[in-house]
Amino acid sequence: MNATLQEHLLPEIRQRETPxxxxxxxxxxxxxxxxxxxxxxxxxxxxxxxxxxxxxxxVVFAESTIDVSDVVKLAGQYKVPVIPFGxxxxxxxxxxxxxxxxxxxVSRMNEIVAINAEDLTVTVQPGVTRKQLNEAIKxxxxxxxxxxxxxxxxxxxxxxxxxxxxxxxxxxxRENVLALQVVTASGxxxxxxxxxxxxxAGYDLTRLMVGSEGTLGVMTEITLRLYPLPxxxxxxxxxxxxxxxxxxxxxxxxQLGVPIARVELIDANTVRMVNAHSNLALREEHLLLMEFHGxxxxxxEQAELVQELAKxxxxxxxxxxxxxxxxxxLWTARHNAHFxxxxxxxxxxxxxxxxxxxxxxxxxxxxxSIAEADATGIPYYLVGHVGDGNFHFGYMIDPESAEERNMAxxxxxxxxxxxLALGGTCTGEHGVGLHKMDFLVxxxxxxxxxxxxSIKRALDxxxxxxxxxxxxx
Amino acid sequence: MNATLQEHLLPEIRQRETPxxxxxxxxxxxxxxxxxxxxxxxxxxxxxxxxxxxxxxxVVFAESTIDVSDVVKLAGQYKVPVIPFGxxxxxxxxxxxxxxxxxxxVSRMNEIVAINAEDLTVTVQPGVTRKQLNEAIKxxxxxxxxxxxxxxxxxxxxxxxxxxxxxxxxxxxRENVLALQVVTASGxxxxxxxxxxxxxAGYDLTRLMVGSEGTLGVMTEITLRLYPLPxxxxxxxxxxxxxxxxxxxxxxxxQLGVPIARVELIDANTVRMVNAHSNLALREEHLLLMEFHGxxxxxxEQAELVQELAKxxxxxxxxxxxxxxxxxxLWTARHNAHFxxxxxxxxxxxxxxxxxxxxxxxxxxxxxSIAEADATGIPYYLVGHVGDGNFHFGYMIDPESAEERNMAxxxxxxxxxxxLALGGTCTGEHGVGLHKMDFLVxxxxxxxxxxxxSIKRALDxxxxxxxxxxxxx
Numbered sequence: 013m014n015a016t017l018q019e020h021l022l023p024e025i026r027q028r029e030t031p032x033x034x035x036x037x038x039x040x041x042x043x044x045x046x047x048x049x050x051x052x053x054x055x056x057x058x059x060x061x062x063x064x065x066x067x068x069x070x071v072v073f074a075e076s077t078i079d080v081s082d083v084v085k086l087a088g089q090y091k092v093p094v095i096p097f098g099x100x101x102x103x104x105x106x107x108x109x110x111x112x113x114x115x116x117x118v119s120r121m122n123e124i125v126a127i128n129a130e131d132l133t134v135t136v137q138p139g140v141t142r143k144q145l146n147e148a149i150k151x152x153x154x155x156x157x158x159x160x161x162x163x164x165x166x167x168x169x170x171x172x173x174x175x176x177x178x179x180x181x182x183x184x185x186r187e188n189v190l191a192l193q194v195v196t197a198s199g200x201x202x203x204x205x206x207x208x209x210x211x212x213a214g215y216d217l218t219r220l221m222v223g224s225e226g227t228l229g230v231m232t233e234i235t236l237r238l239y240p241l242p243x244x245x246x247x248x249x250x251x252x253x254x255x256x257x258x259x260x261x262x263x264x265x266x267q268l269g270v271p272i273a274r275v276e277l278i279d280a281n282t283v284r285m286v287n288a289h290s291n292l293a294l295r296e297e298h299l300l301l302m303e304f305h306g307x308x309x310x311x312x313e314q315a316e317l318v319q320e321l322a323k324x325x326x327x328x329x330x331x332x333x334x335x336x337x338x339x340x341x342l343w344t345a346r347h348n349a350h351f352x353x354x355x356x357x358x359x360x361x362x363x364x365x366x367x368x369x370x371x372x373x374x375x376x377x378x379x380x381s382i383a384e385a386d387a388t389g390i391p392y393y394l395v396g397h398v399g400d401g402n403f404h405f406g407y408m409i410d411p412e413s414a415e416e417r418n419m420a421x422x423x424x425x426x427x428x429x430x431x432l433a434l435g436g437t438c439t440g441e442h443g444v445g446l447h448k449m450d451f452l453v454x455x456x457x458x459x460x461x462x463x464x465x466s467i468k469r470a471l472d473x474x475x476x477x478x479x480x481x482x483x484x485x
Numbered sequence: 486m487n488a489t490l491q492e493h494l495l496p497e498i499r500q501r502e503t504p505x506x507x508x509x510x511x512x513x514x515x516x517x518x519x520x521x522x523x524x525x526x527x528x529x530x531x532x533x534x535x536x537x538x539x540x541x542x543x544v545v546f547a548e549s550t551i552d553v554s555d556v557v558k559l560a561g562q563y564k565v566p567v568i569p570f571g572x573x574x575x576x577x578x579x580x581x582x583x584x585x586x587x588x589x590x591v592s593r594m595n596e597i598v599a600i601n602a603e604d605l606t607v608t609v610q611p612g613v614t615r616k617q618l619n620e621a622i623k624x625x626x627x628x629x630x631x632x633x634x635x636x637x638x639x640x641x642x643x644x645x646x647x648x649x650x651x652x653x654x655x656x657x658x659r660e661n662v663l664a665l666q667v668v669t670a671s672g673x674x675x676x677x678x679x680x681x682x683x684x685x686a687g688y689d690l691t692r693l694m695v696g697s698e699g700t701l702g703v704m705t706e707i708t709l710r711l712y713p714l715p716x717x718x719x720x721x722x723x724x725x726x727x728x729x730x731x732x733x734x735x736x737x738x739x740q741l742g743v744p745i746a747r748v749e750l751i752d753a754n755t756v757r758m759v760n761a762h763s764n765l766a767l768r769e770e771h772l773l774l775m776e777f778h779g780x781x782x783x784x785x786e787q788a789e790l791v792q793e794l795a796k797x798x799x800x801x802x803x804x805x806x807x808x809x810x811x812x813x814x815l816w817t818a819r820h821n822a823h824f825x826x827x828x829x830x831x832x833x834x835x836x837x838x839x840x841x842x843x844x845x846x847x848x849x850x851x852x853x854s855i856a857e858a859d860a861t862g863i864p865y866y867l868v869g870h871v872g873d874g875n876f877h878f879g880y881m882i883d884p885e886s887a888e889e890r891n892m893a894x895x896x897x898x899x900x901x902x903x904x905l906a907l908g909g910t911c912t913g914e915h916g917v918g919l920h921k922m923d924f925l926v927x928x929x930x931x932x933x934x935x936x937x938x939s940i941k942r943a944l945d946x947x948x949x950x951x952x953x954x955x956x957x958x
Contacts, residue, residue, distance in 0.1 A: 130740060131843035131908075173685040184683050186692070187660055202932035208841040209873045210657050211910035212646040212696050214917055214925050214955050215937045219659070219692035223685050240742030267603060269713030271744075310783050368681040370604035400682045435604075437684035444687055452687050459675035463944065464688045470943035471936065482687050 027112040030069035034090040038072055038114070041082055045073040056115035059102040060162075062361035062411055063446055068095065068109035073117045077193065077201055077232040083116050084230065084476070085199035091474045096226045098139060098165030103364050104445025106172065106225055110480040116230065118167055124148045125233060133190060133207050135235040138167025145236075154238040157182040157273075160441065161347055167231050172443035173223030177346065180266075180399030181273040181305065182239060184441065189222050193233035197472035207235055220467075225443050226478035228471050242273075242305035246315055247339040250327040251297040255279060255382065257325040258298050259375045262398045264321045266371050270314055274303035275399035276346050279382075282353060282393040286345045289352030294345055295329055300398075301346055303339070346395065353393035353406055360391075362406035363420040367431035368440030369401045377434055378403055381427045388419055402440035428454075444482045452483065499953075500585040503542035507563040511545055511587070514555055518546040529588035532575040533635075535834035535884055536919055541568060541582035546590045550666065550674055550705040556589050557703065557949070558672030564947045569699045571612060571638030576837050577918025579645065579698055583953040589703065591640055597621045598706060606663060606680050608708040611640025618709075627711040630655040630746075633914065634820055640704050645916035646696030650819065653739075653872035654746040654778065655712065657914065662695050666706035670945035680708055693940075698916050699951035701944050715746075715778035719788055720812040723800040724770040728752060728855065730798040731771045732848045735871045737794045739844050743787055747776035748872035749819050752855075755826060755866040759818045762825030767818055768802055773871075774819055776812070819868065826866035826879055833864075835879035836893040840904035841913030842874045850907055851876055854900045861892055875913035901927075917955045925956065 038046045047053070048070050057067030069092075074080045087094045093113030100107055109115065121137035122144065128134065129152040136145060143163045145156050160169060160176035168174070170192075175184035182188065191205030194217075204217035221229055252258040255277075262275055278286070278299045287294055302318060304311040319330055333339045354360055369377045378396070385392050385405060396403025405427065407420035428438045428451050438444075438451035453461050461483050468475070468485065475485055511519045520526070521543050530540030542565075547553045560567040566586025573580055582588065595612035602625040609618060616636045618629050633642060633649035641647070643665075648657035655661070664678030667690075677690035694702055725731040728750075735748055751759070751772045760767055775791060777784040792803055806812045827833055842850045851869070858865050858878060869876025878900065880893035901911045901924050911917075911924035926934050934956050941948070941958065948958055 128843065128845070130845035132740070133843065173689070175683055179683060183660070186683075186689065187656070196932070196936065200932055202936060203930055204933055206905075206910045206928065207843045207908040208875075208904075208910045208913065209844070210648055210652060210659075210841055210875065210913050212839075212912045212914050212916045213910050213921070213928055214696070214934070215701075215940060216646070216659065216689075216692045216696050217929075217933055217936060219689045220940075223687070223689050228688075240740070242742075267605070267713070269715075307783075307786055309786060310780075313780055313782060366685075368683055370601065370606065370680045371682070372601070372603035402681075402683065431681075432679075435680040437679045437681045437686050439685045440681065440683050441685050443685045448686070455679065455686055456690075457676055459669070459673055460677055460690055461687070463669065463675060463690060466943045467688060467693075467940055470939045 027066060028092060030092050030112055031090055034086060034092055035070050037086050038070060042072050047071045056097050056117060057109055059100045059105065059107045061103050061105040061447065062363050062409065063105040063108055065108040065110050068115040069112050071115045071117055073120055075120050077195065080116060080195045080230050080232050081199045081201055083114060084195050084197065087114055087476050088197065088199060088474060091476060093476055093479050095478050096167065096230045098168040099141065101162040101164045101168065102172065102445065104442050104447045106443060106445045106481060108446065110446065119165065121232065127152060128207065129154055131207060132238045133235055134238055135233055136166050138165060138231050138234060140166050142166065142169065149238065153241055155241050156236055156238055158185060158188060161350065166234050170222050170231055170234055171224065171226050173441065175441040177274045177276055177397060179397060180275060181271055186219060186222055188237045189218055189234060190237055191235035192218055192221055192231055194221055194229035194231055196229050197477050205235065223443065225445065225481050227468060227481055228477060244308040244311040245303065245305055245339065246311045247303045247333040247342050248315065249331050249342055250300045250322045251295045251329045252325065252327050253297055255298050256375055256379060257327065258300050259378055259398060261300065261322045261325045261327060263371055263374060265318055266399055270317060272302060272314060272318065272399060273305040274301065276301040277396040277398045277403065278346060278349060279394040282349050282395060285356045285393065286348055286352045289355055290344055290348050292345060301342055349393055349395045350406060353408060357391055357408045359410065360408040361411045362408050363424060365405045365424050365427045366439045366442040367427055367436055369431050369434045369436030371401045373434040374398060374401050377430055380430060381405065384426055385423055388423065390416065390419055390423065400440065401436065446481060449483055500539060501565060503565050503585055504563055507559060507565055508543050510559050511543060515545050520544045529570050529590060530582055532573045532578060532580045534576050534578040534920065535836050535882065536578040536581055538581040538583050539585065541588040542585050544588045544590055546593055548593050550668065553589060553668045553703050553705050554672045554674055556587060557668050557670065560587055560949050561670060561672060561947060564949060566949055566952050568951050569640065569703045571641040572614065574635040574637045574641065575645065575918065577915050577920045579916060579918045579954060581919065583919065592638065594705065600625060601680065602627055604680060605711045606708055607711055608706055609639050611638060611704050611707060613639050615639065615642065622711065626714055628714050629709055629711055631658060631661060634823065639707050643695050643704055643707055644697065644699050646914065648914040650747045650749055650870060652870060653748060654744060659692060659695050661710045662691055662707060663710055664708035665691055665694055665704055667694055667702035667704055669702050670950050678708065696916065698918065698954050700941060700954055701950060717781040717784040718776065718778055718812065719784045720776045720806040720815050721788065722804050722815055723773050723795045724768045724802045725798065725800050726770055728771050729848055729852060730800065731773050732851055732871060734773065734795045734798045734800060736844055736847060738791055739872055743790060745775060745787065745791065745872060746778040747774065749774040750869040750871045750876065751818060751822060752867040755822050755868060758829045758866060759821055759825045762828055763817055763821050765818060774815055822866055822868045823879060826881060830864055830881045832883065833881040834884040835881055836897060838878045838897050838900045839912045839915040840876070840900055840909055842904050842907045842909030844874045846907040847871060847874050850903055853903060854878065857899055858896055861896065863889065863892055863896065873913065874909065919954060922956055
């Protein structure tokens with residue numbers, strides 16, 4: 013780990029000891045499902061962020077709620093951290109064992125517990141991934157829309173309040189998790205919420221858990237809302253010579269209330285990297301990728317209106333895709349943007365911004381951030397769920413270069429400061445993790461963060477659940 | 486208060502003393518805006534529920550966040566309860582001073598703080614009512630859809646996680662409150678959320694406050710999402726000779742994913758009471774009231790599909806209303822149902838059920854509950870936001886009759902037990918208040934309620950914020 017990072021994370025890197033007696037107890041309980049092999053620990057000690065930290069002391073592969081409960085009970089007994097792990101796709105260091113302890117891998121808890129198609133709900137274990145879920149419910153005529161790009165687990169998506177491309181129409185995990193089963197810090201198992209579409213029954217523990225990043229409990233069952241597959245789906249791409257024109261088109265679409273299902277921005281530079289990586293031949297200008305869901309005539313009506321708005325901004329080369337294969341080709345560009353960009357600079361890691369601003373401030377928010385990044389010469393990709401006012405720069409740094417890291421972090425700080433000044437948030441969908449603890453205080457104020465701390469202390473008095481994330485205690 | 490009720494509420498009725506020194510301090514600070522007159526206290530000591538309790542010891546009319554903060558600080562100093570009051574439209578006893586203390590009336594805090602039309606957001610003080618809000622934003626082409634029937638305050642609607650007729654399309658207060666300013670139990674002022682459409686920035690304090698019924702803080706500013714007024718709105722009523730046919734039509738509409746904006750059930754008996762009260766001439770059969778929002782062709786398409794589904798179930802006499810006046814006439818029936826019914830039995834009060842079930846279980850949930858109510862002979866009205874699986878019986882009792890109250894409460898218990906057995910909730914939108922504390926434990930389990938208590942104790946250690954509601958401490 014380089015010095016700059018060490019310094020950056022120092023307050024939270026204070027390894028607690030994992031006593032041999034605890035490891036012995038875990039091995040007695042879990043046998044070969046408990047591992048202290050370095051390779052396994054290292055696999056569970058990193059994620060898609062650019063951070064490095066010592067690996068967890070031990071990894072347990074849980075296969076049931078009771079397994080999770082027993083791990084948490086033992087951890088509590090020895091006051092040792094427990095960090096839930098799914099597929100490791102966090103980009104904010106959520107999975108890093110900054111205070112040591114146990115990584116509890118829930119990827120084997122991947123059963124679809126109940127499909128209630130007639131109620132438009134499904135209950136899954138936390139290790140189910142979003143693609144697995146959609147495959148499992150394919151025959152019902154329903155789908156689960158939340159798509160953060162990575163084939164993340166539903167557990168991880170719930171813990172970070174993920175969203176992604178479809179959120180502009182279908183909301184985020186916040187709006188789509190109906191109920192939870194959760195193992196608390198004491199190891200007891202509670203249920204929150206019901207399968208009813210709405211409820212006013214006491215404190216909204218479901219929404220408190222969603223986005224709490226594993227710091228208040230470990231989710232062991234998750235009940236989700238599903239949606240009927242639209243009768244018609246149509247995707248389109250449209251090219252713009254200026255980013256501003258693409259963003260202004262998006263703003264108008266949202267302000268007019270068009271129920272667009274997806275509207276994604278990819279800047280020209282990123283299109284070039286994606287073309288090279290995925291062997292595509294997209295026009296190398298700034299792109300809006302859009303998708304329309306509805307009845308055939310409804311989709312046509314939406315698409316015509318949007319096409320008109322885009323043309324008025326100079327958008328050109330509307331390309332349509334109505335077959336699933338054609339749509340997949342278009343969306344490949346969006347889904348591969350992160351990895352395609354990283355491959356354009358071998359060995360690089362990305363420091364990723366995640367601001368979200370009120371829609372009317374999106375253009376200035378993006379344009380000023382581009383100017384700043386261009387001025388430094390740092391390589392970056394730029395993609396965005398622009399219909400929600402949410403976009404990501406990925407500054408591609410040499411992880412060993414303190415200078416590049418400092419430059420990227422400095423750009424990130426300026427992007428965040430601007431978003432907060434415009435009434436926005438430092439994180440639209442990735443969560444706070446290790447990276448945005450200072451930004452959270454700036455955004456919401458000491459009072460709100462102190463309230464979060466009070467809740468954390470009340471629900472996890474020994475600070476064993478994913479400690480060192482969201483805020484310092 | 487009759488013996489049955491006394492007994493029912495006994496655990497929570499334990500008046501704390503309000504020291505004269507506190508009243509003196511409040512009078513010194515608020516002068517004529519602090520009242521101990523019995524008539525004022527009694528106005529603030531009742532709501533639309535059937536419960537009675539001693540009035541608060543003192544009423545303070547707050548005009549600013551600082552006013553609220555000062556009331557809470559003084560209350561904290563003397564460990565005396567503070568109960569926020571808007572227009573008194575709670576149906577669950579939220580406003581009752583069961584432990585004595587101060588009613589802080591926020592109805593004068595009724596300013597529209599900021600209209601951000603280009604971002605589809607508005608910020609208001611808690612005493613703004615929903616009709617006032619929609620009047621204030623009329624010229625922007627936007628509207629706030631949540632409509633619980635009563636012209637409640639935005640503060641009260643947020644505190645109870647209200648919803649109502651439009652929730653089937655636009656969600657509840659949970660989905661439509663973006664940010665809050667809150668006075669905490671210590672009297673400090675915090676902010677939660679931002680004006681961005683989504684965020685993953687730490688614990689979701691906004692959603693924790695929404696639905697917390699004044700027990701965790703007093704909201705002093707509320708930022709809401711707004712929506713573009715639909716290009717076309719069309720309302721319709723359709724009559725059915727059986728409730729089952731009306732409900733089955735609704736279930737199919739939802740399962741097919743029709744984006745209907747409102748779908749309300751009124752049973753034939755209630756239609757009769759509404760006709761008599763409001764001088765209407767609606768066909769005295771079971772009614773579905775529906776509303777469609779969208780483009781002209783989209784609305785037409787939705788309406789045609791729904792009409793087809795209704796006809797297949799024997800629905801008849803589709804009556805359409807496309808002018809605002811005609812729509813108002815149709816919706817009058819729905820909005821007046823509660824008061825029209827109460828007036829049909831002068832002196833009566835309603836004990837109101839509020840269950841919400843997964844949509845596929847709606848028919849059995851309603852039909853069995855009707856059979857039980859009919860068997861007792863108790864007069865009732867039946868209305869429902871059936872598209873969400875949410876419906877209300879109002880059992881109209883003589884409030885002095887212990888026998889009638891017992892009968893109504895017994896019916897209510899059976900309605901709730903059935904809803905819980907079907908995977909639903911004891912309260913879709915009214916909140917727990919005084920009335921559903923036992924049901925909450927049955928619904929969510931001891932573990933979840935204990936977690937709620939831990940949060941309450943951490944955030945309000947002296948239990949001064951609306952004590953005795955949601956759960957016993």
